[in-house]
Structure formats: structure tokens, C-alpha cells
Amino acid sequence: MIRYSVEEEYKGMISAYEKAGGDKSVLESKDIAKLVVHENKVLANDSIKGLKIDTEETENGVRVNFTVEKGTKVPRPVHLCFGLLPKEGLQEIIMKVDAQDDSEVSVVAHCIFPNAVKVIHKMDADINIGNNAKFDYKETHYHGEDGGIEVIPKAKVNVGKGGVWQSTFSLSQGLVGRLDYDVEVFCQEKAVAELVVKVYGRGSDDIKILEKIHLDGRGARGMAKSRLVLSDKARAEVRGETYGNAPYARGHVDCMELVNGTEAVARAIPIVEVTDDTAKVTHEAAIGSIDRKQLETLMARGLDENEAVDVIVKGILKS
């Protein structure tokens, strides 16, 4: 395998990040907390007061301890950037997050694999959100057009009393490859969990999504939302599960999958279960095709059919 020098790698990552629509000045600014990892090498790591990012390079990746100290309100989003520039390789990120009581942070993660032909990206996260802490996590993937990539994100999240966990996972640039997304959240008293997944599958993409929320504390609230669009021979299975186990828990599962063409296959499996008679969990699941009239509206303005599909898909995955 060709090894890049650290400097080359950093340049490569920044340019890939820019190409993917990222703002390069963010990665160059010292005032913004960030972590940039290429393969198993940490290329940049800037912490700020009240926020610690400790890393350890392992054989195939990096171990990250991400700590937001008690009461710290991080003013600007923290940027994480994980990637692999060569065509082949394995990257394993083992992440431990400790957002202590009353802290507040927003994290923007970019996962960049522009050249992947045979790449595996694994993320194992163990996340603890303290009492009344608020954590907003947005992860966006940028893949190439080969589709030779496996993405396997797994996370267990515990949200303390009155805490808030919000996550959005987006994969709509480049081919997905194989995705096995698995997130499980446990909500304590009055805790809130909002999970959103947005994926555009094409080619022979193979997508599995599992969003699981346990509403274990009194008055806990959960929302598991997914938006998928599938074209070509892509297939997807989305499971949204919510368990209302405590008094006055409220949950909602919302899966929407749109299929474009006749060969893509979508499955949605919402599971809702309530073990307390004052808890309430609802679900809606819809699988449909792209609306003919929406398409024709855009085509009547001069767009080709596939340009019109793109506009509609972007809209669906945006909201």
C-alpha cells in the first residue's frame, strides 16, 4: 500500500473536504475545536477550554475520548473529520463520549471516502449524555462513485435526566456501498432523543438502518425519523423501534422511503411497544414512488426527468 506523508495526507483531506462542500477555513482555524483523522493517523487535534479530545492511534484506526466538562457550553460547533484517501483500507474509530451534566455542544462530523474501491469504515461509539446536558451530532458522508465501501456505524447512547441527544446521519453524496447503521438510545427521566437518518441509495447500494429508542424514564420523549430515496437496484431495510417503558413517555417512529424505478426495493419495519399504560408511542411508515406531478412541474420548467428527480430527492433529504 502507498503510504502518504502526514503533510500530504492533511492537504489531501482538506482538499477532499472542500470538494465535498466543506468550508476549509474551519479546519484551518485554531479557535475551533476539531479532530482530523486519516486512516489511523491523527492529523489535527485542537481542544478548547472545557472540551477535551484525547486520542490514541491503534493498528487500524483511532481510539477517541471526547469529554465535555460539567457545565461547559461550547460556543461553536466542534468539527470531526474522518477519512481514507486510498482505494483500499480499513478505518476503525472507537469513540467514547462523556458529555457531563449541564454541558452543551454541537458536533459536525464529516466522513470522507472519495476514492474507495475496497474500504471499510467502522465506528463504535459509547456515548453518555449527563443530566440536563445537550448534545447535537450531525454526521455527513462523502463517498465516491465506485460504491466499494462498507460503512458500519454502531452507537449506544445513554441520555441522563433532562438531557437531550439529537443526531442526524446523512449519506447522499456518492454511492452508499453497504451501510449497516445501528443506534440504540436509552432515555432517562424527561430525557429527549431525536434520531434522523437521510440516505440516497443508487446503483447496487445495500442499506440497513436500525434506530432503537428505549424510553425508560418518566416523561422521556423519543423520535426516530428516516428519509430514504432509492434508485436503480438499491435496496434498503429500515427498522425504527421505540419502547415506552415509563409513565408519560412519548415516542414516534416516522419512516418514509421513496422508490424511483422498478428495481429498487424498500422495506420499513416500525416496531412500537408500550409497557406502561400512560405511555404513548405512535408510528407512520410510508413507501411510495416519486410524485408524478412534482416531476412534471419541474419538467415543465425545462428540466430533464433525472434532473427533476435530483431536485425532488434533495428536497426530501433536506427537510
Added chain:
Amino acid sequence: MLVVENLQLKLNGNSIINGLDLHVGKGEIHGILGENGTGKTTLANLIMGTNSYRPTGGRIIFEGEDIAGLSVSERAKKGITLAWQEPARVEGLTVKDYLSLSAKNGGADQIERYLLMVGMEPKQYMDRDIDATLSGGERKRIEMASVLAMRPKLAILDEPDSGIDIVALPLLLNGIMEMNRQGSSVLLITHSEKVTEIAHRVSVLCAGKIINSGAPLETNQWFKNNCLTCPHINEPAH
């Protein structure tokens, strides 16, 4: 510019369009007046190629070429566009993006002006989505603005006045006349003879056929005298 000859459409065994002839000249606002269910929207769909409607007989000639077999996109690229009676909502598409993609062939910097032309404050609407949160009248006005932005050769407007209040209606009619002055021909479909006052020529549609055609003043009056009281809606022409 547009010549429709002996157009026919049968749907589920019913004749919806029944040997319809129509001629829209270059630079003309041509009004189509018709009661509910006379085939106005069907005619619009046939000319635009939408709703998978293909004539079961007759021809649709645009600038000398039969377009009846072309896709919606191909017709739009030739300069034809349609403002729907009930425009579609598109989740996540902003007014700004919708108007910019309509204005692809020039005029992108003018999209704010097109909103003003239909009586909408750009600041208030540019970043809104054209989804279910817009009111019916707002969505209709944006539809008009997007047609204005496209600067088409032929604009088919299917009841641009429906759902529009009396304050906005004159603005909208002004917009249509302005578009016409800038070179667009207009097929102005409506059931209101107030709206066809701005037309150069008016045709009356009944049971899928043009039953009278002429100057606006006389034809509007004829429509009022004959069609508003006609009990034979959806029966063969008299």
C-alpha cells in the same frame, strides 16, 4: 404558433376532448372560457404532455412541428410551459430555488422582480419551501412567478385566477399582460369572463369542443348569455 386540429381524447371509454380546433397566434393572449368539467384542464395536459395524456386523434402543432409525441421536458425546451390549476407542493424546495431553476435560461438575477410582479414580498418568501405550509393562493402566485421567470414562448395558464383574492387578481392580470408584452403567447384558461377581458381573442369550450370563438367583448357576452344558463354541461355541442 400553436395549431390544434381535430383533437380527440378518450378516457375510460368517455370522449373528453371531442374534435377540438384551436389556433393561438404569435404574441396573442388567447382566452379559453369554459364551465366546470368542459375539458379545460384536459386540454392543458394534452398540449403540455402532462398526466401521461396522449391524443387518441388529431394533431398538436407548435411552430410547425407536431409535438404530440414529445415528453414534457422536450416541450418545455421548445418554450412551452404550464401553470397548474392546483400546483404541486415540493417538500424542501425553496421559492428561490424553484424560481432560479425556472429562470435557467437567463434572468436569474431578476427572480425577486417576478415575485413582486405577483404581489409577493421577496424577503418574506424567498427562503420558504413550496410545501404544504404555503396557502393555496400563495402557491398559485408562486406558480405564476415561475412561469414569468421562464419567459416561455407559450404559457398555458390553467385558471390562474382561482383561489386569488380581489386585491391580488389585478396584479396577476398585469403580470400576464407584461409577460405578453415581453413576447410570450398565452393560453389563458378560466371560467371567468372577467379574466378573458385581457385576451386578444376568446374561445368557448363546451363538452370538449370549441363552440364559439371571436373578439373578447362579444364572445364574453355570448358565453354569459349561453353557457352560464346552459343545462347541457358535458353533453355534445349544440
